[in-house]
Amino acid sequence: MSRLFLLLSMVLCLTTGAQAQERPAQELVTSLSSDLISIQSNFTGTEIVIFGQASDIQRQPNDPSSYELAIVVEGPPQDITTRRKGRFLGVWVNREAERFQHVPSFYAVASTVNIGSMANRTVLDDLGIGLNHINLAVSGVSNVALSDRDDFRRAFIRLRKQMGLYSEQEASITFLTETMFRTNIPLPANIPVGDYKVKSFLFLHGHVVAQTEQTLAVAKSGFEQVTFEMAQSYPLFYGVLAVSLAIFTGWLAGVIFRKD
Template sequence: MAAMALLTVAPVLMGQREPVLVPEVSQSRVEVRQGFTGADLLLYGAVIDPAGSASRTQYDIVVVLKGPSQPIRLREKERIAGIWMNSGSSDFQSAPSFFAVAASSPIEEIVDPRTAAIYELGTEFIQLSPTGQIEPEEQARFARGLVEMRERLGLYKEEPDGVRISEGVLYQARIALPSNVTTGEYTAETFAIANGRVLASATADIEVVKVGLEGRVVVAAQRWAPFYGLGAIILSLGMGWFAGRLFAKS
């Protein structure tokens, strides 16, 4: 498939000066079933230089895999008079549910911090879009706390040597999705970088979906939300009544 893509874009490169990325992914659909233990994604492709073999440009490759973004409120707990209580909070409008960066070299050796921030080339550069009235230093502290929490859960990660480049043209990266991933649309964005500049980028889409009984429950909850909610209430009331009768007899 990658070879066919290369043949397709080759004629277009004749009039170009910048490199072109041709990305592929081992599976564009990840099915989450009961007992799902995670999945390994292979992201691979080629960086094509219009100068061909005459070019001596050495490219670095960075792959950023992001899951669907969600709003989140992060609360901080503090022990007051021996009781743990909420002492502060911060809201973030678009925190990615999953974020992984794989690179052919450490990011700080490839680009400067400003470029890394523009393209989100690292967990410290995730654009969380904080909202509300809070001091910038406090926002930064809450943002670091969110990143650290999700790193412990395996949802945010960095792999500075996670991309292998062959013959200066072909690249591949493996990124593991943990069992607790959120379903939805994922994007894998690949960047070709040389001399501290991002010269080309390309995006591949990956869909993570629940299938089987869990998938049917999710679809039912989305399509018939009022009936699903009513059914859940009736079921909980029925189980409560049955438990009450059972213990009353005993």
């Protein structure tokens, strides 16, 4: 009985092994240095390290036909209004506005080479890889002329880059061995809280041959979280608390510095 079992398991092993060899797709495995970023009162930004392994790739540097990697870190979606100032009665005021819907609140992409050379435009647009390929859907109501819409898109990306919330780093994925790679994605101090997605793509000849997706949570913790929760869920109590603290501080100062 035990001999039969051994035989059976050997056969099973052999067949699965054969299947693995036949399979054309490459395996891509990635891992994050941490899957929770907690924001505390001393938070001034941090970075996450993404490690990974892509098996069965013969990668030659500077060979356009070889395997290339792109890793995208995307924050929870936001609706963001972009406004442009114009002169009105001699004063500069916001005139036109364009509302972008469901855009990532944070977006960082790291890649092995120039993103444009990894695949053609449609592929990149579909997957949303690269700052020029993020889907910036606009709302129906807008007073922006069609010819100006690209200006608003460019301004939006530029402002987000200035805030450190959007970034694109070419050639920032480094290979440690033939198949193992790593990259660092900096997370600035002003990152929004929420659930982030970390997507990795393995390209060959302009097509995605393997991809992974992982989640990363960014959350306030400790005092920061308690305060924020209180302000959101019990605003009346929070307001009264703020006033009481203020009156107490003022009264205390009056007592301490009393002259007589």
